[in-house]
Amino acid sequence: MKHHLKNLLPIAVVLVAACTNNQKTVEATKNDQPVFPKGERVSNANFTGTVWVNYLAETDTVHHVNIGSVTFEPGARTNWHYHKGGQILLVTEGKGLYQEKGKAVQVINHGEVIKCPPDVAHWHGATPDEAMTHIAIGTNTNIGGAVWLQPVTEEEYKYPDETK
Amino acid sequence: MKHHLKNLLPIAVVLVAACTNNQKTVEATKNDQPVFPKGERVSNANFTGTVWVNYLAETDTVHHVNIGSVTFEPGARTNWHYHKGGQILLVTEGKGLYQEKGKAVQVINHGEVIKCPPDVAHWHGATPDEAMTHIAIGTNTNIGGAVWLQPVTEEEYKYPDETK
Numbered sequence: 001m002k003h004h005l006k007n008l009l010p011i012a013v014v015l016v017a018a019c020t021n022n023q024k025t026v027e028a029t030k031n032d033q034p035v036f037p038k039g040e041r042v043s044n045a046n047f048t049g050t051v052w053v054n055y056l057a058e059t060d061t062v063h064h065v066n067i068g069s070v071t072f073e074p075g076a077r078t079n080w081h082y083h084k085g086g087q088i089l090l091v092t093e094g095k096g097l098y099q100e101k102g103k104a105v106q107v108i109n110h111g112e113v114i115k116c117p118p119d120v121a122h123w124h125g126a127t128p129d130e131a132m133t134h135i136a137i138g139t140n141t142n143i144g145g146a147v148w149l150q151p152v153t154e155e156e157y158k159y160p161d162e163t164k
Numbered sequence: 165m166k167h168h169l170k171n172l173l174p175i176a177v178v179l180v181a182a183c184t185n186n187q188k189t190v191e192a193t194k195n196d197q198p199v200f201p202k203g204e205r206v207s208n209a210n211f212t213g214t215v216w217v218n219y220l221a222e223t224d225t226v227h228h229v230n231i232g233s234v235t236f237e238p239g240a241r242t243n244w245h246y247h248k249g250g251q252i253l254l255v256t257e258g259k260g261l262y263q264e265k266g267k268a269v270q271v272i273n274h275g276e277v278i279k280c281p282p283d284v285a286h287w288h289g290a291t292p293d294e295a296m297t298h299i300a301i302g303t304n305t306n307i308g309g310a311v312w313l314q315p316v317t318e319e320e321y322k323y324p325d326e327t328k
Contacts, residue, residue, distance in 0.1 A: 035199050035256050036275055056254060056277045063250045063279060063303040065229060086227045090220060090299070092199050092256075111200055113220045115227060135254070137301065139227040 034133070035092045036069040046148045048157075049076025049125070059141040066138040066145075072096060077125025077157060080149035085140025087116040089124060096132030097159070098124045105160050108132070118143070123152045127159060198297070199256045200233040210312045212321075213240025213289070223305040230305055235297040236260065241289025241321060244313040249304025250282040260296030261323070262288045269324050272296070282307070287316045291323060 039054025050073040057067040064085075069092070077097070089098070091112045098114055099105040101121040108114055108124070116122050118140070126132040138145060203218025214237040221231040228249075233256070241261070253262070255276045262278055263269040265285040272278055272288070280286050282304070290296040302309060 057252055057279065062281060063252060065303055088221055088227060088231065115221065117226060139229055
């Protein structure tokens with residue numbers, strides 16, 4: 001676990017350095033009140049960059065959902081993955097990116113809701129220069145949870161041209 | 165619909181008047197950044213007081229949940245009701261009250277998560293002197309939705325003594 005964090009550190013340093021040119025964004029983020037505390041730092045290989053998770057509701061045999069507030073620091077993102085029962089994302093802070101396999105990367109903003117259909121590979125995360133927090137609701141967890149795939153490469157992790 | 169709003173207006177005026185003694189609370193609420201816009205004013209008989217709803221995700225035949233951000237102004241609350249498939253509440257702002265039939269009223273605060281089991285009658289809302297916003301997630305909507313019962317009376321709508 002510690003080895004993994006060490007491996008991520010150079011990436012985080014580069015991202016912080018890349019971010020300093022965008023003073024306005026950094027100030028806006030600093031003034032935000034978090035909806036939920038950002039929780040624990042994620043230290044597994046299913047993510048690139050610095051990610052925090054606050055588990056709000058574990059799945060159970062009654063409601064069949066799990067809920068977590070996930071914070072991606074600039075540049076951070078999930079690996080490609082899919083959910084056996086689907087997922088819904090509620091963006092509560094900042095600006096992020098979302099992509100389904102075979103489709104264009106899209107920008108997702110504070111206030112937006114994304115429905116990820118079951119068994120469709122996708123990834124989500126921050127933009128390169130702004131953090132993003134979403135509430136992630138795993139649905140139909142009685143069918144199954146997330147299935148993790150390969151990391152999102154630097155080539156795949158691209159801000160859509162039209163929003164630059 | 166218009167008739168109903170008119171009926172609620174005197175209640176709202178009384179609640180605003182009751183609230184002016186608590187300047188600190190009013191100021192704190194005013195400075196909060198809403199996570200989601202508060203949406204449309206609710207104008208049906210399933211609520212007492214002034215309530216706003218922002219529908220974030222309608223139910224569908226894939227995810228089996230519906231999601232709304234609901235804002236209760238001070239004194240406002242749902243009627244008693246239950247959900248055929250259960251519900252989960254994420255308190256995103258302020259302080260509220262929650263009660264299940266036969267149990268004590270409990271205070272629910274910003275950051276807390278409440279799981280309402282299926283078929284258990286309950287109500288939720290603001291405290292008498294502070295607004296509350298929660299994200300309400302209806303679960304297992306393929307089983308059924310909310311079943312509405314009688315209003316929460318002034319006698320039932322009580323701030324628990326131990327938190328006064």
